[in-house]
Amino acid sequence: MTRYLVGRTLGLLAVLLVTSLVVFGSIHLAPGDPVSFLLHGRPATPEAVAALRSQYHLDDPLPVQYAKWLGAFLQGDFGSSAQFHQDVSTLIGSRLPGTALLVGYAALLVALIGVTAGILAALRPGPLDRAVLLGSGVATATPSFVTAIALVSLFSVRLGWFPGPGGTPVGFSEQLYHLTLPAFALALTFAGLLARVTRSAMLDELGREHVEVARARGVPGRTVVRRHVLRNALGPVVTVGGTMLAGLLISTSIVETAFDVPGLGSLLVQSVTAKDFAVVQAITLLSVGAFVLVNLAVDLLAPLIDPRLSLHGEGPS
Amino acid sequence: MTTTAPPESTVLRRRPGLRPLRLLAQGPLFTASVAVLALLVLIAVLAPVIAPYDPEALDLTASLAGTTGEHLLGTDQSGRDVLSRLMYGARTGLLGPLLVVGVSTLLGTLLGVVAAWRGGWADSVLSRSMDMVFAVPGLLLAILLVSVVGPGMTAPVIAMAVAYTPYVGRLVRGIARQEKARPYIESYRVQGWSGWNVCLRHLLPNIAATVFAQSAMNFGYALMDLAALSYLGFGVQPPTADWGAMINEGQSAVQQGAMLPALAPSACIVLAVVAFGIVGEGLADRIARRKR
Numbered sequence: 001m002t003r004y005l006v007g008r009t010l011g012l013l014a015v016l017l018v019t020s021l022v023v024f025g026s027i028h029l030a031p032g033d034p035v036s037f038l039l040h041g042r043p044a045t046p047e048a049v050a051a052l053r054s055q056y057h058l059d060d061p062l063p064v065q066y067a068k069w070l071g072a073f074l075q076g077d078f079g080s081s082a083q084f085h086q087d088v089s090t091l092i093g094s095r096l097p098g099t100a101l102l103v104g105y106a107a108l109l110v111a112l113i114g115v116t117a118g119i120l121a122a123l124r125p126g127p128l129d130r131a132v133l134l135g136s137g138v139a140t141a142t143p144s145f146v147t148a149i150a151l152v153s154l155f156s157v158r159l160g161w162f163p164g165p166g167g168t169p170v171g172f173s174e175q176l177y178h179l180t181l182p183a184f185a186l187a188l189t190f191a192g193l194l195a196r197v198t199r200s201a202m203l204d205e206l207g208r209e210h211v212e213v214a215r216a217r218g219v220p221g222r223t224v225v226r227r228h229v230l231r232n233a234l235g236p237v238v239t240v241g242g243t244m245l246a247g248l249l250i251s252t253s254i255v256e257t258a259f260d261v262p263g264l265g266s267l268l269v270q271s272v273t274a275k276d277f278a279v280v281q282a283i284t285l286l287s288v289g290a291f292v293l294v295n296l297a298v299d300l301l302a303p304l305i306d307p308r309l310s311l312h313g314e315g316p317s
Numbered sequence: 318m319t320t321t322a323p324p325e326s327t328v329l330r331r332r333p334g335l336r337p338l339r340l341l342a343q344g345p346l347f348t349a350s351v352a353v354l355a356l357l358v359l360i361a362v363l364a365p366v367i368a369p370y371d372p373e374a375l376d377l378t379a380s381l382a383g384t385t386g387e388h389l390l391g392t393d394q395s396g397r398d399v400l401s402r403l404m405y406g407a408r409t410g411l412l413g414p415l416l417v418v419g420v421s422t423l424l425g426t427l428l429g430v431v432a433a434w435r436g437g438w439a440d441s442v443l444s445r446s447m448d449m450v451f452a453v454p455g456l457l458l459a460i461l462l463v464s465v466v467g468p469g470m471t472a473p474v475i476a477m478a479v480a481y482t483p484y485v486g487r488l489v490r491g492i493a494r495q496e497k498a499r500p501y502i503e504s505y506r507v508q509g510w511s512g513w514n515v516c517l518r519h520l521l522p523n524i525a526a527t528v529f530a531q532s533a534m535n536f537g538y539a540l541m542d543l544a545a546l547s548y549l550g551f552g553v554q555p556p557t558a559d560w561g562a563m564i565n566e567g568q569s570a571v572q573q574g575a576m577l578p579a580l581a582p583s584a585c586i587v588l589a590v591v592a593f594g595i596v597g598e599g600l601a602d603r604i605a606r607r608k609r
Contacts, residue, residue, distance in 0.1 A: 011445075011448065011449075011452075014445075014449060015449050015452045015453065018449055019453060022461070023461065026461060026462075026464075026465045027465075029465055030465045030466070031466075037465075137591070137594075138587065138591060141537070141541075141587055141590040141591040141594055142587050142590075143541045143544060143545055143586065143590075144545075145545060145548045145561075145564060146564070146583040146586055146587060149564060149567075149568060149571060149579045149580065149583055150580070150583065152568075152571055152572070153571050153576045153579070153580065156572075157571060157572060157574055157576075164572050165568075165572075247454075250454045250456055250457060251456075253456070253460070253549070254545055254548070254549065257549060258548075258568070268460065269460075269549050269550075271464075272460055272463055272464040272551065273550060275464070277464060280460070280461065280464045284457055284460065284461050287454075287457055288453055288454070288457060291452075291453075291454055291457075292452055292453075295452070
């Protein structure tokens with residue numbers, strides 16, 4: 001187990017190191033001189049050029065540039081944004097709460113819809129099971145921006161229940177109201193997947209001997225399901241659900257753009273379009289970091305949630 | 318060894334074996350999906366012949382015209398015929414994933430077979446490198462590359478080809494190792510065949526079917542990813558007809574009550590992704606049954 005832990009952590013560090021090299025190196029991969037790439041048509045005043053040269057330490061040799069850039073990055077100094085004229089770290093700080101709320105909301109929906117549908121499908125074979133299978137199959141094949149368009153056209157334009165893209169909600173409850181459609185758009189694909197996982201985990205457990213024994217002893221059906229089936233099925237559901245959190249984070253760039261939500265994802269897309277490279281670098285590297293960390297955390301927590309994983313040796317591989 | 322399904326934004330990369338469309342991949346649905354794909358390819362090839370209008374011809378007098386006899390699926394904001402744009406959109410919609418799947422299948426097969434055949438340190442190095450690419454979401458890689466080289470098909474296709482290579486590589490490494498352990502490989506070696514020859518003539522043909530099934534599934538997911546990038550404005554550039562870009566252009570009209578310019582390409586994307594998924598799963602199941 002310790003070996004596994006060390007190995008996984010080293011692997012994580014290696015991924016982050018290589019990613020940071022790629023993110024750093026991309027300004028040198030770009031065609032032309034780094035300064036003109038970073039300026040991207042903005043006026044090349046001597047001050048602007050000097051500021052960029054010092055921000056990226058362009059007068060130093062490459063390894064020194066990288067070391068200085070990474071050092072500053074690790075201390076939370078991500079440079080300054082060309083389009084907003086403020087520190088990237090401040091900018092990210094102001095956009096983070098919106099994204100966090102959206103991801104949290106969506107994660108809640110994924111857990112509620114996915115697990116409920118999965119349990120129902122496993123317990124009620126027949127038409128309901130078929131419906132869940134078909135629905136989750138289509139949901140997993142539907143990209144979030146398609147869901148977004150469908151939701152807006154039905155619930156915002158046709159029925160008028162929820163606000164469309166844009167708008168500036170005031171207060172927490174109004175913000176939640178505005179985030180409802182985006183959260184559903186973000187959640188649907190993942191809920192479909194989680195329903196599948198829950199269903200198959202439940203079916204696996206339902207077919208086990210101890211469940212049959214409990215039934216034969218006359219334990220009421222509900223108790224059997226709650227105590228002996230659901231509890232054991234929860235392991236895979238939690239691990240897959242955890243990795244989905246990382247996926248939700250990445251998909252926010254699409255959903256936030258579709259609904260004009262001011263968050264990190266839409267900031268990333270905006271900054272690519274506006275050639276605001278410092279912001280692109282910071283968000284890319286932070287997102288990869290978050291993505292890798294969440295996945296590592298899930299892998300490490302899985303045996304704790306379901307001790308059978310470490311007994312069977314299925315967890316670490 | 319089963320095939321693995323990489324869904325949008327790569328969540329379940331580390332959970333192979335989860336195959337959302339698997340249980341639908343039997344009987345009439347499989348046949349229907351094959352028919353849908355054949356039809357899509359036919360439309361893409363024949364688009365210049367069968368499209369009723371030039372997909373880029375502006376007609377501002379017919380902006381957002383509903384479904385009429387002249388325009389079966391209506392027109393978009395610039396008065397372009399939606400049906401014609403859908404037909405031409407099938408071309409970019411299929412060409413991008415074809416490149417992604419082609420490159421990633423070739424590269425992944427090469428890396429996977431070399432890793433399995435050589436074993437030892439070559440295997441460790443290749444497997445570790447593939448794990449590393451695996452750990453980075455393809456969508457982010459594509460966005461970073463677009464920010465460097467600018468929007469267009471090039472950056473998304475390259476990034477996605479890189480991101481999909483480890484899916485193929487891992488699968489191929491696994492089944493190639495199983496094949497390698499079988500007695501027929503050893504008997505060829507004893508007869509004096511060179512390693513390359515055995516790999517090319519005997520090992521590859523035996524794993525090809527499984528790799529093909531995986532590629533069919535990857536095709537659908539690559540289509541979804543590339544459409545997402547075009548939707549964000551990073552992929553196919555206007556005025557070229559593309560399903561993802563059409564949804565982007567059509568979304569403001571949705572708020573004015575004109576749904577078709579955005580919903581029609583949405584339906585096409587979902588239909589294509591479902592069809593590719595079902596065909597891939599169906600093929601994988603058939604291969605598994607034949608091997609037993």
